[in-house]
Each structure stands twice: as C-alpha cells, then as structure tokens.
Amino acid sequence: MDNKIETYDTLWSLVDLDTENHKVKDIAKLFLNAMNDWPTLNQTLISDFIKEFKTFFGKPLTIEKLNTKKFNGQNTWQLEAGSSIAELMSISTRFCNESDFDKITANILNHYNKEFNKVDFIAELQYLATEDGGRKTPAKSGYRPQVKFDFDEMQTSGQQTFINKELVNPGENVKAKIKILSPDYFAHTLIEGMEFEFREGATTIGTGKIEYIVNEKLEKPAGNNVYSSLL
Known part of the structure; x- marks a missing residue:
C-alpha cells in the first residue's frame, strides 16, 4: 500500500x-x-x-x-x-x-x-562480519532482508536504500532509508533510538538503530513511550 x-x-x-x-x-x-x-x-x-x-x-x-x-x-x-x-x-x-x-x-x-514510498524511517545499520555470522558477499542498495524488532515476533521485509553508498561489505556500517512491507501492522509502535535486527531466514546478519521516523503513522505516541525512558 x-x-x-x-x-x-x-x-x-x-x-x-x-x-x-x-x-x-x-x-x-x-x-x-x-x-x-x-x-x-x-x-x-x-x-x-x-x-x-x-x-x-x-x-x-x-x-x-x-x-x-x-x-x-x-x-x-x-x-x-x-x-x-x-x-x-x-x-x-x-x-x-x-x-x-x-x-x-x-x-x-x-x-x-x-x-x-521508498522510506518509512532512517536507520544506522551495522552489518556483521562474515566470521561473526554475517554475509559472505557485499549487500547492494535496494537489498530486502527481514526486519525483527524486539517487542514482537513478527518479521517484515525491510528494503534498505543506502545513503551515499551502493555496496556495503560484511563488517561495515551504513546509514539507510528503510521501507517496511507491513507498516499497518507496526503502526504506532516505533520510536527513534529503537534497535532491531535484520536477517536472512533465521540468520541475523546485522543490527540497526532508528535515527529518524519519516512515516509518522509508525511513531509510538509519546505518552506510551516506555522504551525511551529506559534509554
């Protein structure tokens, strides 16, 4: 949608x-x-x-x-x-x-x-090194791993459009635009500073941290923001 x-x-x-x-x-x-x-x-x-x-x-x-x-x-x-x-x-x-x-x-x-329609939020991504279980080959901008947030078992496809880069090697970090497949499911649940994993199947290949939410429908209301009080 x-x-x-x-x-x-x-x-x-x-x-x-x-x-x-x-x-x-x-x-x-x-x-x-x-x-x-x-x-x-x-x-x-x-x-x-x-x-x-x-x-x-x-x-x-x-x-x-x-x-x-x-x-x-x-x-x-x-x-x-x-x-x-x-x-x-x-x-x-x-x-x-x-x-x-x-x-x-x-x-x-x-x-x-x-x-x-290319971005729900901006995130800093850290790709795991190959020896730590990460990818064996570079990821290209537009790559779509699964995204997993700690608060829910649901995973969703999350397209990564890298900012100022086309390729990211295992072990590197990059800032990216993230577009998730199921924004309605995650409506009013995300906050800036929240961390997540991205995966290929059951294998975690990197972690991310939300820097900036563009699609405000995803943003958790401030009054319900228990997570931020723990940061």
Whole structure:
C-alpha cells in the first residue's frame, strides 16, 4: 500500500532528506514556510491549511490577490504565509510553467510521494562480519532482508536504500532509508533510538538503530513511550 503525504511533518521530513537542488524543492520549502507561519494552533494537516488559506484570501488564488491583501492589525501571520505562497506561485510560473495553486501543490505532493514510498524511517545499520555470522558477499542498495524488532515476533521485509553508498561489505556500517512491507501492522509502535535486527531466514546478519521516523503513522505516541525512558 502506497504512502500518501498528509501532514506538515511528513512533507518537512522528506524535503529535509532531499539532497538535490531543484525548483520543486525550493517551491516545497516556501509551501512549508507558509504552513509554519499560519496562525491556527497545532495545525498539522496539509488539506486543512489549504482550505483555511483559500477561505482567507479568496478563490481563485492569484499573486495580485495575495500581495494586495490589507493589514488589519490582526492578520500579520496570514500575510506572511500569503507572501510565501505568492513567491511560490511566481517561481513555479517562471521555471515550471505552472501558475495554478492547486496544480502546484499537487506537483509538490506527487514529487515527494514518490520518495515517501521508498522510506518509512532512517536507520544506522551495522552489518556483521562474515566470521561473526554475517554475509559472505557485499549487500547492494535496494537489498530486502527481514526486519525483527524486539517487542514482537513478527518479521517484515525491510528494503534498505543506502545513503551515499551502493555496496556495503560484511563488517561495515551504513546509514539507510528503510521501507517496511507491513507498516499497518507496526503502526504506532516505533520510536527513534529503537534497535532491531535484520536477517536472512533465521540468520541475523546485522543490527540497526532508528535515527529518524519519516512515516509518522509508525511513531509510538509519546505518552506510551516506555522504551525511551529506559534509554
């Protein structure tokens, strides 16, 4: 089942992980700036922000409409958000040949949804040396061993996309994007700092530690986070 970006935090995580320089990334940053400036308390859903933004500025959204909205003594942050969206629309018009706000936001989400479907969390992996029971040959980026967390007997396929490497030899460590096959089963169970094993059949060939959770549906609510109190 494909992941779909729904929240500010997920989009921010994916943009932050994006190491390339391109206009979609620049436009996405402006969109995130606008969401961050928007004054609604604890707003997280992208769809809610877009709805409120359009209600405030009126439809259809145009650069002129965004830039001519008057200050009324209470709408400072809405105007700040409007400034970011006006710049977003200007850049998209000049470099991407797209001026329609809805199509621009769809382009942002479509671009980063492709990346979202490659990663649930970032982990530091340590491959066991061959003499310690590890692989006899290097692993290639895209390798899919089984992932096993201590708290559950369930194992799931976990694709490893290595960061800044194509091959990892037995005994080496690497940072990787991990995409698990059963995210619904592990919903609300993972935390940053949690360790896991990865295996070939019954053989453990390495260990990992979650550094950063991208798919927030996997993240355990803070109030239930007993594991972190033991670290």
